[in-house]
Amino acid sequence: MPKQDRSRATRQRLLAAAVACLAERGWAGSTVSVVAERAGVSRGAAQHHFPTREDLFTAAVEYVAEERSDALRALFPQGATGDRRAVVTALVGLYTGPLFRAALHLWVAASNEEQLRPRVTELEARVGRESHRIAVELLGADESAPGVRETVQGLLDMARGLGLANLLTDDAGRRERVVAQWAGLLDDTLG
Template sequence: MGVVTDHSTATARSVRPAKQDRSRATRRRLLEAAVACLAERGWSGSTVAVVAERAGVSRGAAQHHFRTREDLFTAAIEHVAEEWLATLREHARTLPDSGAPRTRAVVEMLVGVYTGTLFRAALHLWVAAADEARLRPRVTALESRIGREAHRLAVEFLGADENVPGVRETVQATLDMARGLGLATLLRDDTPRRTAIVREWSRILDSALRRDG
């Protein structure tokens, strides 16, 4: 009897990780589907049912992982933002070592983030938070945390010394510019204008960093 019990226990232990893996995979599909729906449909068109259908799971399964709509979409933006930050760190390994080429590459990388799917999805969530009282505190806290981390990475990648007066503001201006270019891209393909602005701003930024250095 003891042998049977041990075998049953071992089987139960092997089943548990498989269930956990499936649960994590389902959660990931829901988060990615939520971001895609927000980017394509906006807040009003992105219900839990729509996300569940896109993810290929039942609505009940979606609500098992995320009790409310607000839970789902704030978790989705946070999840993709974490992946974005990890991608930035990885991409930083391939940046030029120093000088104007590195500054230009960093600015292009940051602008690329703000012209992608994540920014489009996050923007819909930010706009919805202005009218949704239950959503606003979560989105405000999330935006603040992501903003701080993006600023920190920009400082790191640029090799900027924020002890020098004006450097912190210059780096933040770079992020604000990138966000503004992202907004312009929502309405039309603004590639030629964006390329010219990135080129000129990179030159100004590199000059400022070198002078302050």
């Protein structure tokens, strides 16, 4: 593998390890050494890529944001299907996996760490706008009709809340019933 590619691969491994570390051990347990060990990279190599913990986690924030966008776009590569329950199930699914857990740890850490806060806030706004745009498209919602914008926003807030409810216990059964019911309400509202 050419040197440049190896370097890029190492960087990716470190970012993926940083995200996994955040999701599993939280901000307090996520140091450069811990992440380097998890990635199978020497501490020196890790510090070559990311001299400080803030450098590493700022890049990890961006990585999580991009992965979440990719995951969103990959849900229905052919676009809207007309099956709103499938769309709501898929959107909510994005909020219950390891990317959401990592993002949650970042938000909570950023709320207390001034060095993380501006970057996380900015990226979160970007992912939020993109999630909204993709949800509108997949649901076939007409935002020129009054209330439709807020209906979709409320749905994404619900998805975020369902993700949070899944943090400490496996909430899959209850979640499925809530999704079925709200997908029906959405169908009635969006027409």
